[in-house]
Amino acid sequence: MYPVSRPDVAEHFRFVPNASQSGFDLWLSLEKPTDALGDLSVSVVDARTGGPLGKDYAPYHIPAAARTGVLPAPHQMARVIGAPSDFYFRMGGYTSFLSLEDAVRSTTGRDLTAYPRVLDWGCGCGRVSRHFLNLPGCEVTGADVDPENVDWCRANLPGGKWEVLPLRPPTRLPEAGFDLAFGISVFTHLKEPDQYEWLDELRRTIRPGGLALMTFHGDASIVWSALKPDRYTVLRRDGICDQPNPLYDADLAEDDYYRDTFHTSEYIRHEWGRYFEILSILPSHIAHQDLVVMRRR
Template identity: 35%
Template sequence: MNIYHADIQIAAARHLGWMPDSIVVTDDDITVSGWALSIWDDPAQLRFLINGADFDQVDRARASTDLLTPFAHIPHASTSRFFCRHLRAGRPELFADGFIRLNVTGPFGEHRLSYRTAWYLADPAREPAMPSPEQIERVIGAGNLQAFRLGGATIAKHVEQLLPERFDRPLASFESILDWGCGAGRLSRYLSQLSPAVTGIDIDADNVAACARTLPGARFVHIDLMPPTPFADGAFDLVIGLSVLTHLDEPVQDAWLEELRRITRPDALLLLSVQGLTQMAFYGTPPELNLEAHRRGILDVGVNNQLQAVLDDAEYYRNVMHSPDYIMSRWARWFDVLDILPATACMQDLVLLRRRAD
């Protein structure tokens, strides 16, 4: 057994656990297919839940030999696919709060931290106009509409529940929320359904303009590749940055952390995502790269081409890995680094920071 491969796979199984491949919503039913991993639970005892209730039909232990490549060390990986069906007739409205919650748990069901492994889907009937596949691809690397919707809704709902769980503060208590690196509005489109105080900013002018046209519940601002932004000192009390620092080399990273400190008020919270072991499992990242990132603290793997069509500087947008110790130490120059939560931003880890008083 290669201990490095095993550590990466175990992290994915423990902190993410499962993933839907397809969700189909009709007037008659909702069907979900995907895969679910377990380390200690008997796969036969896993529960497949929709809004906390068991699905009407569950077909489990389907063949999944394709998962032996990313999850060779996880028990039952070769038979971890499933299919579920939930009938809608005569049932309460599933999208009562605008979202459905999907989860796979052990035999005891959900608890107060189960939101971290749940996936959420917004009501298709209430969705604003969607960006083009090209605009989506610049954000998530592929023009996959379902992945875009599922990831955005899930992260928005994770944030909504993380704030009271960790900080005893509901989302509604924040007066000014920044979606730093909003892209095509993956997060803003759902976050703005939960709060009227969202501002999205990005270096992709085309995506910013599209968000401004289609998402009236938030405001959007195009920004330059480097600070400063047009915002006043202390403009925001909550910042969420999804997969932004994963694309900035160290000097650019430091400049933006300094700017985030300037535009946040004392005691503001920042939730910034980074690559972790779970994402490495899905992307097949060689453990040697993580070892090198662990040694150096920050590892610039090279240019990322997703934004080449919209940026003048072809070298700006990169693929970057961080070690947890580096984050805890270096980012403490600007903020109190409170925690790093594995796989809470879907596949990415979420760094929790607080702005210190001057």
């Protein structure tokens, strides 16, 4: 069915003619129930060739219900992904997990199993780390500033260790205790001084030679977030800018702690490169967020 009205797309892509009529619906009849089929993948391809449209059109992966396990309450999911949707929680978590796996393999030539001690920094309610729990030999620690979500993980994801973090270091996380740390949509919400403190803390907790995979709001996020011109001017000048985020509802000690933050790749290479060796920056690798793969020197 085409076109379908998409005012949300028009809001973010005002410079694209007829963006409000860019939506479509697609139905595909399956011979068996989705649970009987197991995991599903949806790819965007060129109808003429059957090949992918390009690297910016990564596939979405929909896990079987048995792989996902128990789900948190709607308000907890909304705090993590912006909507109380079982489907998007399941799909986004599994797709992010496989995207991290792909990033490690393409950058280092090694599998995730080569990095068995994993830290999910900003774990929320275990949307992504639940899939790491299924890796053989993997030891998962999830950490977050949100006590409610950490308590949920402790009660419902017994295979991992779950820690409540302070808003700023120091933490109780072990020194050089992790082979790999990942943070999805965490640096995207911190002020610059707090980022420096957490970069230093992450460097302390990752062993030499270990990896840090962190997302940031790059070019695609700038467009999708409809960043205002005055903020964009600051971003181009300083390489970083932030603005209030009115949606996050976790009970934190500081009302202004959680922001929406944007970076340029040049800033990431220069500033974060003082803490880690920058191996690669992958545009739009985790939804619309860029992913930087770094190694502890």
